[in-house]
Amino acid sequence: MIVLFGxxxxxxxxxxxxxxxxxxxxxxxxxxxxxxSLLMAANFFLLDAADVxxxxxxIGAGISTVLFLGALALTAEHERxxxxxxxxxxxxxxxxxxxxxxxxxxxxxxxxPEAPVHQHVAPWYLERTPETIxxxxxxxxxxxxxxxxxxxxxxxxxxxxxIGVLFLFGAKPRRKAGPPRLAAHEPGDGLRxxxxxxxxxxxxxxxxxxxxLYVQFHGEYGPGGGFQAGAIVAAAVIxxxxxEGEAQALRVLPQRLLNGLIAGGALLYGAVGVxxxxxxxxxxxxxxxxxxxxxxxxxxxxxxxxxxxxxxTGVLISVFHAFAARGRV
Amino acid sequence: xxxLGLYHYWIFAVLLMIGFYAVIAKPNLIKxxxxxxxxxSAVFLLYITMGKVDGGTAPIxxxxxxxxxxxxxxxxxxxxxxxxxxxxxxxxGLGIVVRIKEEYGSIEEHEIQEIDRQ
Numbered sequence: 001m002i003v004l005f006g007x008x009x010x011x012x013x014x015x016x017x018x019x020x021x022x023x024x025x026x027x028x029x030x031x032x033x034x035x036x037s038l039l040m041a042a043n044f045f046l047l048d049a050a051d052v053x054x055x056x057x058x059i060g061a062g063i064s065t066v067l068f069l070g071a072l073a074l075t076a077e078h079e080r081x082x083x084x085x086x087x088x089x090x091x092x093x094x095x096x097x098x099x100x101x102x103x104x105x106x107x108x109x110x111x112x113p114e115a116p117v118h119q120h121v122a123p124w125y126l127e128r129t130p131e132t133i134x135x136x137x138x139x140x141x142x143x144x145x146x147x148x149x150x151x152x153x154x155x156x157x158x159x160x161x162x163i164g165v166l167f168l169f170g171a172k173p174r175r176k177a178g179p180p181r182l183a184a185h186e187p188g189d190g191l192r193x194x195x196x197x198x199x200x201x202x203x204x205x206x207x208x209x210x211x212x213l214y215v216q217f218h219g220e221y222g223p224g225g226g227f228q229a230g231a232i233v234a235a236a237v238i239x240x241x242x243x244e245g246e247a248q249a250l251r252v253l254p255q256r257l258l259n260g261l262i263a264g265g266a267l268l269y270g271a272v273g274v275x276x277x278x279x280x281x282x283x284x285x286x287x288x289x290x291x292x293x294x295x296x297x298x299x300x301x302x303x304x305x306x307x308x309x310x311x312x313t314g315v316l317i318s319v320f321h322a323f324a325a326r327g328r329v
Numbered sequence: 330x331x332x333l334g335l336y337h338y339w340i341f342a343v344l345l346m347i348g349f350y351a352v353i354a355k356p357n358l359i360k361x362x363x364x365x366x367x368x369x370s371a372v373f374l375l376y377i378t379m380g381k382v383d384g385g386t387a388p389i390x391x392x393x394x395x396x397x398x399x400x401x402x403x404x405x406x407x408x409x410x411x412x413x414x415x416x417x418x419x420x421x422g423l424g425i426v427v428r429i430k431e432e433y434g435s436i437e438e439h440e441i442q443e444i445d446r447q
Binding site: 010040067079130147168 | 335336337338339340341342343344345346347348349350351353354355356357359360362363364366367370373374377378379380381382383384385386387388389390391392398399400401402403404405406408409410412413414415416417418419420421423424425426427428430436437440
């Protein structure tokens, strides 16, 4: 049964991807990309990757769609006719597909426990997690503790991308004399004049925030963690901004505070690492944080996950505001 | 089971190349970025597929349940962070596209090249 479901999902994904490439209407393409992400998330779930599925659903289907729509509002909704070298591109793509498919015949059988990928460090992580870190979710243990360096690097990438977007939009755009907008459709107003989205949205926001906090602090025990929680909290704030208007959202969470969040989360992560050094361990070694090494690991993971969550929330909300504010000028 | 495994890898190849086609053949910059995210998702799918173990479950220990077979947690960690980094770089790319639109008045590749040549 699961086999059939998997095949069904994969086939749907290919159909969606083809439709995305084929359509000339960019709005349709973006919405289809959201559906594609949702299918991908379901597929990840079938492949035992619960954490990844949660991340893909929150980010790929949620935040990514909002950002693309924000960019569409500032550019164009339709694409022009395809370029002249279409046949050449098709040829290259067809040949490469065949080569990659030929290469798949050499791959280990699907789900083979003896495959090389399961032989190196993975069993070690699975064995050591209960005794050294003692949290149930091995993905979180590897992410936050064993490979804490890598995650710190990823947080800095997110931080840098956020700073990059804020810089790009820091320059004032040239003003163009456009037709005056109708007062009822002032973009800064959000959906304030639409009753049903407003009522439903207002009901949803507290629960989304609560779920975000649950995902944040339950990440050690179930699927979740800072990355997913950051995206979910950001989604709640973006929903608030869409409903109540940009200005109101910026009154609640001013840009200055968001800038503080962006830097603060990464700083908190780094500070936990340095604290480990000051207490006589190595960088990002949480075992020395308290007398009991396992408790130290728990505290360290909790703190750095909060740091990750804060930075991701700050970056995603700031990027959204940067796009939305651009539209108004 | 054998066929499903190969099917996963074939879908990976097809999705990868659909994304790649959008990147090289579509002149619209936003379409290129969507293509790039499909390309990226295909790579994610490959990694997660390789981490799956027969009869396995998500790598989360459950109290009182012994002898569990877990799928490989490592590719999952890698891809989890890659998704977040992916959205950050996509946001940066979209920012650049919007700035290009403001400077050139177009997001079609050949029109931008035309303006550059003048």
